Amino acid sequence: MSHTNNKLYIGLTLLMSLLILGTFPSYSGPFLTMCAIQVFIYVAAAQMWSFLAGHLGVISLGQQAFIGMGMYTLAILNEIYKWPLSVSMILSGLAGAVIAAVVSLSFLRLRGFYFAVATILVAETLSNLFRNWTFVGASTGMRLSVGYEIPVNVIYYVACALSALSILTVYCFHSSKLGFAIRAIGCDEDAASEIGVNTFACKAYCFIVSGFITGLTGAVFTLQTMFVHPQAGFGFEWGLALVFISVIGGMGTIMGPVIGSIIYVTLRNILSGYMGLSLLLQGALCIAILTVAPEGVWGLISKYVRKRFKIPFFI
Amino acid sequence: MLEVDRVSVAYGDLQVLFDVSLRVREGELVVLLGPNGAGKTTLIKTIIGLLKPKSGSISFLGMRIEKLSTSEIIKLGIAIVPEGGGLFPSMTVKENLLMGAYASKEARAKVKDSLEAVYNLFPTLKERANQLAGTLSGGEQRMLAIGRALMSRPKLLILDEPSLGLGPKLVVTVLTMVEKIKKDEGLTILLVEQNARAALQMADRGYVIENGRIVLEGTAEDILKEEYIKRAYMGGL
Amino acid sequence: MEEWPMILNLLIRGLLFGGFLSLAACGLSLGFQLGFINASHGDMAVLAAYISWILLTTFGIDPLFSLVMVSPMMVLIGLILQKLLLNRFLLKGNMDVVLIVTFALGMCIRNSLQILFSANNRSLSQPYMVQGLSIGPLVIPLPYLIDFTIASAMFMILHLFFVKTFAGRALRAVPQNLEAAMMLGVKPETSYIYAMGIMALTQAVFGVLMGSTYVFNPNSGMAYLLLPISAIMLGGLGSLKKTFIGGLILGEILILCGYFIGSEYQLVACYLIALMLILFKPEGLLTRRS
Numbered sequence: 001m002s003h004t005n006n007k008l009y010i011g012l013t014l015l016m017s018l019l020i021l022g023t024f025p026s027y028s029g030p031f032l033t034m035c036a037i038q039v040f041i042y043v044a045a046a047q048m049w050s051f052l053a054g055h056l057g058v059i060s061l062g063q064q065a066f067i068g069m070g071m072y073t074l075a076i077l078n079e080i081y082k083w084p085l086s087v088s089m090i091l092s093g094l095a096g097a098v099i100a101a102v103v104s105l106s107f108l109r110l111r112g113f114y115f116a117v118a119t120i121l122v123a124e125t126l127s128n129l130f131r132n133w134t135f136v137g138a139s140t141g142m143r144l145s146v147g148y149e150i151p152v153n154v155i156y157y158v159a160c161a162l163s164a165l166s167i168l169t170v171y172c173f174h175s176s177k178l179g180f181a182i183r184a185i186g187c188d189e190d191a192a193s194e195i196g197v198n199t200f201a202c203k204a205y206c207f208i209v210s211g212f213i214t215g216l217t218g219a220v221f222t223l224q225t226m227f228v229h230p231q232a233g234f235g236f237e238w239g240l241a242l243v244f245i246s247v248i249g250g251m252g253t254i255m256g257p258v259i260g261s262i263i264y265v266t267l268r269n270i271l272s273g274y275m276g277l278s279l280l281l282q283g284a285l286c287i288a289i290l291t292v293a294p295e296g297v298w299g300l301i302s303k304y305v306r307k308r309f310k311i312p313f314f315i
Numbered sequence: 316m317l318e319v320d321r322v323s324v325a326y327g328d329l330q331v332l333f334d335v336s337l338r339v340r341e342g343e344l345v346v347l348l349g350p351n352g353a354g355k356t357t358l359i360k361t362i363i364g365l366l367k368p369k370s371g372s373i374s375f376l377g378m379r380i381e382k383l384s385t386s387e388i389i390k391l392g393i394a395i396v397p398e399g400g401g402l403f404p405s406m407t408v409k410e411n412l413l414m415g416a417y418a419s420k421e422a423r424a425k426v427k428d429s430l431e432a433v434y435n436l437f438p439t440l441k442e443r444a445n446q447l448a449g450t451l452s453g454g455e456q457r458m459l460a461i462g463r464a465l466m467s468r469p470k471l472l473i474l475d476e477p478s479l480g481l482g483p484k485l486v487v488t489v490l491t492m493v494e495k496i497k498k499d500e501g502l503t504i505l506l507v508e509q510n511a512r513a514a515l516q517m518a519d520r521g522y523v524i525e526n527g528r529i530v531l532e533g534t535a536e537d538i539l540k541e542e543y544i545k546r547a548y549m550g551g552l
Numbered sequence: 553m554e555e556w557p558m559i560l561n562l563l564i565r566g567l568l569f570g571g572f573l574s575l576a577a578c579g580l581s582l583g584f585q586l587g588f589i590n591a592s593h594g595d596m597a598v599l600a601a602y603i604s605w606i607l608l609t610t611f612g613i614d615p616l617f618s619l620v621m622v623s624p625m626m627v628l629i630g631l632i633l634q635k636l637l638l639n640r641f642l643l644k645g646n647m648d649v650v651l652i653v654t655f656a657l658g659m660c661i662r663n664s665l666q667i668l669f670s671a672n673n674r675s676l677s678q679p680y681m682v683q684g685l686s687i688g689p690l691v692i693p694l695p696y697l698i699d700f701t702i703a704s705a706m707f708m709i710l711h712l713f714f715v716k717t718f719a720g721r722a723l724r725a726v727p728q729n730l731e732a733a734m735m736l737g738v739k740p741e742t743s744y745i746y747a748m749g750i751m752a753l754t755q756a757v758f759g760v761l762m763g764s765t766y767v768f769n770p771n772s773g774m775a776y777l778l779l780p781i782s783a784i785m786l787g788g789l790g791s792l793k794k795t796f797i798g799g800l801i802l803g804e805i806l807i808l809c810g811y812f813i814g815s816e817y818q819l820v821a822c823y824l825i826a827l828m829l830i831l832f833k834p835e836g837l838l839t840r841r842s
Binding site for chain 1: 584589637640641647648649651652653655656657658659660662663664666667774778781782785816817819820823824826827830831
């Protein structure tokens, strides 16, 4: 990645995005604003997943564990104990980070696939625990009353800030010494550890940070839906969605999850009555993209831009 | 029998063999000498089809083989004892030997006879037939590796540093074994070795490879006499 | 003391179920050893159950008998999938992609079944199957016994395959030393074909028997992926024996949990214990740490 060129593009993109996004709620109806919020939420979560999977080879199929933890932390602290919203949200992120820490320290040394399975098992376990915990409404769930007091536009900006934070985090990962370690691991993990890169620490650090962000995402998600439920938070659909978004958009890139999220939210809203069909289509599209164009949509676009304009274009 | 003609091999952009030519005639024992990293194992892998050359050709018994797959090449009658033996540690001695006959239908049909022949050659292997290969001593493992290569009844036997990592006494044992195989079975042998003197003493001809290029070739006696060989390769013996 | 028969019943049930579960596990573990991760294994087993269900409801074919038809069908499906879809990733060594592709494949299967058959529970169980054998104080459910017997028979056949045939030995050799195996003429593509074939066969047998013993629906597949994986991780990779014993242990854990903790927590308790065991001994309980 050439940093000077990147800075130019990122600067431009940021400026344009700020303009468009900042004024979005004012000229779009409530429905589109809700969709935008959904997109932001998925972008935030998918950025983390895509980075872990694409650059570090850490494939986690249990990100929903953090979403759910974030959701329930917010519910418990804010709804039940009436703590202030901002504090609750930060603690939601921390809850995600704590779980991520436990998971990474315990299972990250396993082979890639076993780690993926461990994440699924952890998510399922947490799901089951919360489903049977009557304190938080067990399988009926709870309502988050604070959600009613906050106007949609505010949630919009919060979600927007969240996805910006997520993108910023990925950008920080790529810079400085950590970025060097990540690139080394991405090329050849064994070689990287031989030259002294602490691959475990590197992966664990990124995983824990992603746990924080994903936990925050769970909290923002709950703000939007105003509903706390084990299926919504710990549901396997999150895992599938993140995989779909990252694969379709382009793994390991920053714009990839953005495009993937837009596609995902659009698809889901179009096929909103037909859950089975929607999922089937997602699976089929995943397979198609992996077979035909593994770089994903954004990967194709940036490849085209590189070829046509002969510039190093790697967002 | 085997003709390697100006073969160049590269790993991506990194070229490791430059116009290497080598010939092994029927009944000969040819030695390939060279320091570590010279490209000996790369050349062996190319002959056996695990690597494909950028340019040049390889012929075996008159047939071009550089584009064939490994399993096809082996069926034609080449067997290889890889560096370190390449054994399957959790399988028994007998099972390792049986794997040697995997390649061709003929080898599989004659597997019982081949097994008998190998046991006659290496009685220790017969004793340890049901022992796990990983539990054998270093010398026994080499014997097993060689025996396994013989199971396919090859016409050309390639050995990649069979004495590597063995103590001096075992080195002598292994190399004597190789010589015996050549005499008794009449096999054609390409021997890659670092123990230059011992290898050259039993060889007919030899090649020296350095940095991916053949720098010397000739009869074994001529090479033995070369001053710089004496200095470079036999100082340590 | 009066609880003894009850506990003994549970233990036996656990063993029977565990042995049956090992069947699903061994197909999967064969792939693992070659680096080939099939995340759609459970969903394929459920697919086999549905195929048998179609044969049952349309043609009245008894499920146990349908095994003869379903098995070749599943093997064919598996090999076609491999040829069309998976080979391009397997042969290049892109194992991460294989994981995601089979994951997506499982999703497709699951949702296609849901669209075709709805999410209702189905069962292949036949009246003659629902009985228990009484041996003294023990009551052994017949389906468990059938499952275990057929699974054990398959294990025997697989064992003979791995020990007595050239192809089977080659499959054992490849995980131990790929390059050496290739130098002996083993083609990686052939190994994958055999692995897929055996995997598909176990999916067929396990799926149909599972459907005859328990209820199933399109979403049952996940459990039949996670449980065999847990069994493999418990026992360790490397031999049929380890997978079998791992399955037995997991079966015991599952049945005992089901009794003492109740069926809502059964699976989760099982997963938790599996996680703990993986945490402390990732190479498997039966593997000596080298």
